[in-house]
Amino acid sequence: MNVQLKQMFGWGEAASVALVSSRPQLHERLKKAFNDTNIQFTSVHSSLTQVVKQFPGDLRRTTLIADLESDLAEAIAAIESLRQSGFVGAIITLSEMLDEASVRGLLRLNATDWLPADAPAEAIFQACRRASSARRPLDRETRASCVAFVPAAGGVGTTTLAIQTAFLLGKHSRNLDETCLFDLNFHTGTVADYLDLKPVLDLGAIANQPERLDARLLEVMIARHPTGLAVIAAPRAATEYLRVNGAVVTGLLSIVSETFKHMVLDLPPVWQPWTFDVLQGCDQVFIVTEFTIPAMRKALELLNALEARFKGEPPHASVLVNKFRQRLLGGGLRKSDAVALLGGALAAFVPEEQELVSEAINQGDLASAVGRSNRVSRELTQLMFKA
Numbered sequence: 001m002n003v004q005l006k007q008m009f010g011w012g013e014a015a016s017v018a019l020v021s022s023r024p025q026l027h028e029r030l031k032k033a034f035n036d037t038n039i040q041f042t043s044v045h046s047s048l049t050q051v052v053k054q055f056p057g058d059l060r061r062t063t064l065i066a067d068l069e070s071d072l073a074e075a076i077a078a079i080e081s082l083r084q085s086g087f088v089g090a091i092i093t094l095s096e097m098l099d100e101a102s103v104r105g106l107l108r109l110n111a112t113d114w115l116p117a118d119a120p121a122e123a124i125f126q127a128c129r130r131a132s133s134a135r136r137p138l139d140r141e142t143r144a145s146c147v148a149f150v151p152a153a154g155g156v157g158t159t160t161l162a163i164q165t166a167f168l169l170g171k172h173s174r175n176l177d178e179t180c181l182f183d184l185n186f187h188t189g190t191v192a193d194y195l196d197l198k199p200v201l202d203l204g205a206i207a208n209q210p211e212r213l214d215a216r217l218l219e220v221m222i223a224r225h226p227t228g229l230a231v232i233a234a235p236r237a238a239t240e241y242l243r244v245n246g247a248v249v250t251g252l253l254s255i256v257s258e259t260f261k262h263m264v265l266d267l268p269p270v271w272q273p274w275t276f277d278v279l280q281g282c283d284q285v286f287i288v289t290e291f292t293i294p295a296m297r298k299a300l301e302l303l304n305a306l307e308a309r310f311k312g313e314p315p316h317a318s319v320l321v322n323k324f325r326q327r328l329l330g331g332g333l334r335k336s337d338a339v340a341l342l343g344g345a346l347a348a349f350v351p352e353e354q355e356l357v358s359e360a361i362n363q364g365d366l367a368s369a370v371g372r373s374n375r376v377s378r379e380l381t382q383l384m385f386k387a
Contacts, residue, residue, distance in 0.1 A: 021067030246274030
């Protein structure tokens with residue numbers, strides 16, 4: 001084992017990843033994933049506690065995949081010993097489950113990411129790649145572009161539009177890993193549900209010390225869709241009033257802005273004390289409404305409130321009429337009526353695609369994955385990338 005450890009942490013220029021685990025099948029799965037890559041992969045067939053006892057003094061910035069196995073407390077103590085000995089590399093942790101005490105322990109020790117032990121090998125490989133990228137200084141001076149979706153009322157389809165927009169932005173830049181979708185509806189948000197992900201943002205862990213926030217802490221609280229899209233969402237507090245410190249929200253957004261290229265926000269329907277502060281940092285704000293006179297009037301009220309607050313300064317806000325469906329015959333509300341009511345505030349009409357959207361939600365996937373050529377994606381593409 002000493003030879004393996006010296007190879008693991010020897011000085012060299014190539015990117016290096018080491019797996020410490022006593023599970024043979026896990027080693028075999030990851031060896032195949034790292035084959036034909038430019039990353040040096042080393043297997044250490046041992047428990048984490050045994051490896052720490054024989055750790056060499058000369059450490060390099062290796063990415064360590066640490067299998068916590070059965071005894072979480074003992075494994076986390078081993079990681080603490082590892083950090084104290086001077087190890088400064090990224091640490092990707094694997095385990096069957098993770099309780100609250102373990103989450104806090106890993107956050108305290110600056111673990112980079114956590115995945116289930118049975119996660120696909122490709123997901124673990126991508127986590128290592130992101131960890132390696134996160135340790136390099138950003139090669140751009142600009143902060144992330146930020147698009148916010150604000151519902152004029154409940155049930156207008158804000159979450160669907162936010163998800164699809166995030167995907168389109170990431171696809172356009174050819175790197176979904178650099179796009180982050182943030183569910184700011186902490187009480188009744190459904191972004192994670194729509195994408196079949198587990199919400200892992202632990203507001204309690206950072207509520208009392210927002211100054212602890214950094215890119216490494218953030219990475220532990222991100223769920224990744226199979227496309228690579230980063231999703232930040234907290235477990236819902238549907239039956240209790242959750243007062244979220246505005247400093248925590250703006251602090252999180254600041255770190256996200258420094259880490260990602262694109263940021264898409266799904267805001268709650270109920271105005272929060274921090275909503276204005278969040279919107280002030282956005283590049284575009286879309287107030288989402290539906291094709292009814294009361295809903296469009298409510299959208300105009302919100303738009304006027306934003307304009308009064310920001311007094312002509314950014315962000316640029318406009319209204320999206322979602323679930324638009326024009327009757328072919330007969331009377332009723334017409335498209336021209338909405339245009340007359342909203343005037344220059346109107347950004348676009350997004351067509352109703354109820355069957356497509358429902359199928360995407362049930363599959364935990366993107367609307368564009370269920371139907372590649374669909375009217376929702378086409379309208380959003382024209383809106384986001386128009387000249």
